[in-house]
Amino acid sequence: MLFYSFEFIYLFFPICLTGYFLLGKRSKRLSIIWLVLCSLFFYGWWNPKYVPFLIGSLVCNYYFGLLLNSSRKKSFLYLGVTLNLLLIGYYKYAGFFTSIFNDISGNSYNLGEIILPLGISFFTFQQIAWLVDSYKGRVSEKEKGIWEYGLFVTFFPQLIAGPIVHHAEMMPQFHEKNSQWLNWDNMAAGLTIFVIGLAKKVVIADSIAPYANKIFDAALNTSQQISAGEAWLGAITYSMQLYFDFSGYADMAIGLALMCNIRLPINFDSPYKSLSIAEFWRRWHITLSRFLRDYIYIPLGGSRIGEKKRYMNLLFTMLIGGLWHGAGWTFVLWGGLHGIFLIVHRLWSKTNIRLPEFVAHLLTFICVVVAWVFFRAENFASASKILIAMIDFQSFSCCSVLKIEEMTDALKYVVPIIVVVFFLPNTQNIMNNWPGGLRVYQNPFRVARVFLFSYQPTLLWSCAIIILSATSLFLLLDQSNIQEFIYFQF
Known part of the structure; x- marks a missing residue:
């Protein structure tokens, strides 16, 4: 169910x-x-x-x-x-x-x-x-x-x-x-959070999934060529699909629990806004990161036993994190790649050279997107095919897998979604000022209040939630386009 x-x-x-x-x-x-x-x-x-x-x-x-x-x-x-x-x-x-x-x-x-x-x-x-x-x-x-x-x-x-x-x-x-x-306050806030999560999953994640699926399926065909534009589109659409799929689940879980008067810990906190890969892991699957830190990284000695061993502990912990997600070499490679990213971040931080925030955001996001290719690919060969295509810029404007119309439609989804991810408040921001909402949340982006989007039990918000839920339920009528939560397989 x-x-x-x-x-x-x-x-x-x-x-x-x-x-x-x-x-x-x-x-x-x-x-x-x-x-x-x-x-x-x-x-x-x-x-x-x-x-x-x-x-x-x-x-x-x-x-x-x-x-x-x-x-x-x-x-x-x-x-x-x-x-x-x-x-x-x-x-x-x-x-x-x-x-x-x-x-x-x-x-x-x-x-x-x-x-x-x-x-x-x-x-x-x-x-x-x-x-x-x-x-x-x-x-x-x-x-x-x-x-x-x-x-x-x-x-x-x-x-x-x-x-x-x-x-x-x-x-x-x-x-x-x-x-x-x-508790009517918790019911109102919990239902709002649930509907936001439902819309993230049904309206956004499942709508862009077909584009990512088509490109990653094409990578399994040895005779099928993939252009650089398609490879990047596949990687980014999957990154956004996974983002809203998992974020949607997290919101729905928190909303359902809140309607039962239970506050679950926040598990997802705008990870693509991170300025570093270390910050990404403090925001993506927060409770898993906490478990890996408390029960694997720290018992191994953490950072208390010298830099070299610290790097080995980081790499080992992330390999375990990758293997936790799935029994396959692609997951091991994904975890190992993040372990290497964390080591490089640690070495870079020692230089005391600070990158401009835009550059740090972009570099972190690219690293995460590249790693997601291994996470999504069926095997190492198909992942390699997409990664090689991503650096073949001579074929950037070509279309081998998708038709021109499909590329255009995909971009119509992706561009607004990127704006939502990077420039709009997340669920915690929206609910932060409502006493029935997520009061435990601390905003790390120095935006203390988001007045335009702050939730209040008003007629305007009620209409917005009704429209959002009606749209989601309408899309649910076509079950062929609905997919299980990605994290269910783990």
Whole structure:
């Protein structure tokens, strides 16, 4: 069940929210149990046979956490983390590593088809964080119940594609006074954020996806030529598709949770406005970056053990980040490329030479776009074909894959989208001044207020949201143009 499916919008979420608030008047525990059951139903909509898998993982990690909280033995922590990694390793990476072994040894082992459980990377990393927090004694006594833990893992707005949250970030909110009572401020703000996210996904991301798909599919055909203009168009349209696909999901997740009176951490903060690759990673998939920093980079020694080892730690962490996204060499290369970018940024920062902001923006964006080619490509050969075409400027104005009309139509989408990305406020900017919105947000761009776009519960804003939601729902009628969230595959 997708956030933008009619089943979710018109049936699941209204029923879930109504039951949550009605039961909340009687008992917090009943409302928590209700949300857990609804979340398991939401997860089982895709493949019911993996619901027992999720419950088994949840129960085992819960009791490991209780054991760690009482004993504080590192051996139990290592065992719990190892079991989680073995589980995700089998489902997500067994086929990949088997193919590597076959290539090296000349064997032909075949593990058969292994169906990847939806969201396994997210709920596994989240439970590893729970084990570490339990070991360090960061879990409150009143939030240690099995149903509370079940909600922490399965809460449907963030179950499939994040954000990756800490137990202490979410669970205390369910125990706040009146947290299970209807809050109209949160409902209004949450619905607004959800509709903005829905429009990002349906109106923008899915509208430009066909252009990127056509060019990347052409790269798989060895006889098909790709011009420089088409290669750059494919890379940029995919960059924008991924941006609005993931940003749209993040907004919808935050909006849905806020309607339940829960504030999820911000996971996406205008990353293409970054002045450096390091800043990009503080803004793109913020909770994943935090996890990689806290549980891989810092335990390896971080920056405390000398510059050379720091660079190795950076590269290793980003390789793990790439592999986390997918079991394939293109993801490893994507992560490694970002690791190299971070090392170069670190070396450059030592020179104390500051680039003009426009140059820094442009250089960072180009690096990110080039790296996305590996992220999107099916294999190294097709990625190389697009990257080589991108530097063949003699063929820039040629059209081999797209017709002239298609190129023109694509540019009509891309140019306004680039303006939106670089010059308009993001969702956090829009909601920052409304008390029911994202008050935790701090604006890093020295634009304290955006009066023209600031959300207020006015007739004008109501009309704007109605028009935005009606447009999105109209486009949803043609399901052939709608695609799953890109991050669902991770």
